Amino acid sequence: MVKIALSDAEVMYNKALGLIGEYSVTEGDTTSKQAIICIRYYTDSQNETLEDHPWNFAKKDVILYEFTDRPIFGYTRKYATPTDYARILTVDNSIGSDVSRRQAGVPPWEVKGDYIHSDAGATPDSWSTSKKYYDGQFYAVTPDTWATGTAYIDDQYVKVDTTIYEVLVDHTSDTVANDIVAGNLAAGIIGSIVTYEVLVTHTSDTVIADITSANVAARGIDLDIVFVEYVWKQTDMDEWSAKAKAALALKLASKVVTDLGGEPKDKEALINEYEGLVMPQARSADAAEGKPRPHFRSSWLAARQSGGTGDYYVT
Secondary structure (H helix, E strand, C coil): CCCCCCCHHHHHHHHHHHHCCCCCCCCCCCCCHHHHHHHHHHHHHHHHHHHCCCCHHHEEEEEEEECCCCCCCCCCEEEECCCCEEEEEEEECCCCCCHHHHHCCCCCEEEECCEEEECCCECCCECCCCCEECCCCEEEECCEECCCCCEECCCCEEEECCEEEEECCCEECCCHHHHHHCCCECCCEECCCEEEEECCCEECCCHHHHHHCCCEEEEEECCCEEEEEEEECCCCHHHCCHHHHHHHHHHHHHHHCCCCCCCHHHHHHHHHHHHHHHHHHHHHHHHCCCCCCCCCCCHHHHHHHHCCCCCCCCC
16 A cells, blocks of 8 residues: 655644644545644745745845836835845845845835835846856847838847837838837837846847857837845755744744644744744744844734734845
8 A cells, every 4th residue: 555645735734733732634635624724824834934034945036127117206216126026135225225224224125016126236248149047037229220211129228319219020210100009119119228027047149149049038218127036935845944834833833733623822822932942943044144234123022911912024
C-alpha cells in the first residue's frame, strides 16, 4: 500500500493543532472539524505571518516603472505594486535614498490601493550597444529623428523636434499627418526619452534589433523608475525558515483555537507567545544574516497595553 505524504499545508495544520492539544489531520482530510477550521484560516495566517516581518527568505528586489497617471495630490508619482507582494519594504531612487526624507518627518512613500505613491523616481541609464542587460532592468533611449520614406517597426519611437511619436505598426513612413490618420503612428507627446524594459537577459545589439528579437519592450515616454524591496507571498514551505514555520504555526493556532473549543485566554496566550517570543527570535535570526531592521511593534499588544493603536509594522 502506497503511503501518501502530507501536503505542506497539512504539516502546518498539525503543527498548529499540536500546540493546542488537538487531533492531527490525515492525508487529504477535508471533512474533519480540525481540517475544515485549519483550511478556513490557513491562507490568511500565512499572509499575515509574511506581512509581520521582513523575512530574509521571502525578500525580492524589483525595478518598477512610473504609471502614466500621476496622483492628484500628495505625491508626484505612482507605481503599480508587484502582483505577488505581501509587504513593501523600501522604495528608492537608489538604495537608501528614502532615509533622509524619513528623518525629516516626511513619508517617503505610501501604498494606496494597487499603487505605491511616492516622490521617488529616476530616469533610467541611457542605452548603449554591446552591453549586458538583465531581465527586469530599464534603460532610456533617445528616439530617432523621423524621416519620410523610412522603414519603421512596431514599438519603435520617432521624434520631430520635441514631439515623440509611437510607431504602432511596421510601415514605411509617408508624412507624419498621413501616418497618424493611417494608424501607423500614435498622436505625438512632448518628451525627451523613451523608457524600455529588458524582457530577457542579453547583450544589446541595436535598439531596433533588440525590439525585433523581443529582448526589450517600450513602456512609455519620460517614465521614471524606482527600486523596490518587498516581501512576496512565498508559499513553498521548503523555502521557509524554521523560525518562520514556528511563527506560522502559532499564528494559525491562535486563529483556530476558539473554534475548536478553546477559551479566549488560550487565544491570548498564543498571541502573546507569537508577538513576545517568536517574532523577536525571528528578528535576531534574520539580523544575523543581513542588516538589522527596526523593531516590530504589534497593534494588538499596543491596544492591550494602552487602549490605543500602535504601528502594525515599520518600514
